[in-house]
Structure formats: structure tokens, C-alpha cells
Amino acid sequence: MSSGAAGTRPVDRPAVSSISDAAIHPGWVRITHWINVIAMFVMITSGWRIYNASPLFGFTFPPAITIGDGIDGLPGALLWHFAAMWLLVVNGITYVTLGLLGGRFRRKLLPIRPDDVIRDLRAALTGRLSHDDLSVYNTVQRLLYAGVIAAGVVIVLSGVSIWKPVQFQEITAIFGGYDAARFVHFFAMASIAGFLLIHVILAILVPKSLRAMILGR
Ligand code: HEM
Secondary structure, three states, X not given: OXXXXXXXXXXXXXXXXXXXXXXXXXXXXXXXXXXXXXXXXXHHHHHHHHHHHOOOOOOOOOHHHOOOOOHHHXXXXXXXXXXXXXXXXXXXXXXXXXXXXXXXXXXXXXXXXXHXXXXXXXXXXXOOOOOOOOOOOOHHHHHHHHHHHHHHHHHHHXXXXXXXXXOOHHHHHHOOOHHHHHHHHHHHHHHHHHHHHHHHHHHHHOXXXXXXXXXXX
């Protein structure tokens, strides 16, 4: 049992450092992040199969990289899409609520100044961007994370507009109607897929960041 004396704390290592060591990514960030990975994977791959049934552009996605079963894969893909939708929405609301109320978004994602974005982008492209302190996001990361969170909100709202265009007609109207909401939904998916490509490459290039997102430190 501790004596309770102030002298029991090592003088060269203030108590707060052990807290910050463990808190690069607190448990709720890691849990919601990895649940989101599963939900996004199912949403995107089943969404591609649903798109194939009624393409917006002159191409379809290879069935081998989509999920879904049944005639043309559509019924199965819809079931997967709506099942993962609940996971994505409940998990997303949890992450965004805790991020806003607990001040994480303000601390980690702000400020985003255009000058800093240009400076950090230049440094990143010339291999001079430091990853020494994983607890601080550079401005390019901040922009990408804030952007993908915003894209997450848009993809859910445009999805709701397509799913229940009568019940949620006010939301559908914000996107300019059912047909426009389909395009918004598609482009939100494309931005998230584009983000993911860069994000996963960076996570592989800086493996200690991946370790921190799994173990917290
Ligand atoms: C296999 C896929 C993924 C891997 C390997 C991965 C990996 C990581 C890693 C390592 C970090 C920490 C970055 C750092 O400390 O510098 C991170 C943070 C983050 N990732 Fe991912 N990620 C994946 C998928 C996703 C997806 C699908 C999304 C959203 C669409 C996403 C959104 C984010 C966000 C917003 C953060 C910042 C979280 C915060 O600090 O609150 N990631 N990811």
C-alpha cells in the first residue's frame, strides 16, 4: 500500500508523463477505429455490388472484389449493406460524440491553417516530415482526418436520403433530390476510398503509428 507521501513519486518522471505515454490513442479511439474499419469494409464492398445493379457511370466493379449473394448479388449485398449500416452509424455517433465532448477533436485536429498544410505537404513529399511524436498530428493528417470524418457524415446522410427518400425528404432535399443524393453518396465513397489508399500506405510506412493504434502507445 502506498505511503501517500509526495516523495514516493520519482522526481525525474512526473506522474503526468505516464498518463500521456499511455494515451496516444485512448481505448475508445482504438475500439471505434477498428470497428469502423470492419463496418467500412462491408459497406464499401457491398455498396459496389449494389452500384453494379444500376451503374451511375460507364463502369461496374469486378464482382470478385464485392460482397453479396443471390440473383446478381443484389439481395445479399443489400442485406450486408443495411446490417453494417447500423454498426457504422452507432459506432460513428459514439466516436464523434466522444471526440467533440471530450475535446479530442479540438486538441488533435485543430487548428488547420492553409500555410501549415502547404508547409507540411511539402515536407511530406520531400521525406522531411517528422513522425517522432505520435501524439501530435501534422496539419496534413489533421486535414485528412477532419475530411474523412466529414465524408463519413455526408455518406451516412446521403445514404439515408436514398434509403428512405419519403420519410427523410428534408434531408433528401438538401442534396438536391434522390438522383443527386446517389451521386453525392458515390463521391463520398470515392473520397473515403481515396483517403484509405493513402492512409493504409502511410500506416505501413510508419509501423509504430499502427502499433499505437492497436496497443495505444
Ligand atoms: C486497414 C485499414 C486501416 C488502418 C491500417 C488504419 C490505421 C490507422 C493508424 C495507424 C492511425 C493512427 C495514425 C497516427 O497516429 O499517425 C489511424 C488513425 C485514424 N484513422 Fe485509420 N486505419 C484504417 C482504416 C481507417 C478507416 C476505414 C477510416 C475512416 C474511414 C480511418 C480513419 C482514421 C481516423 C479519423 C484516424 C484518427 C483518429 C483519431 O485520432 O481520433 N481509418 N488509422
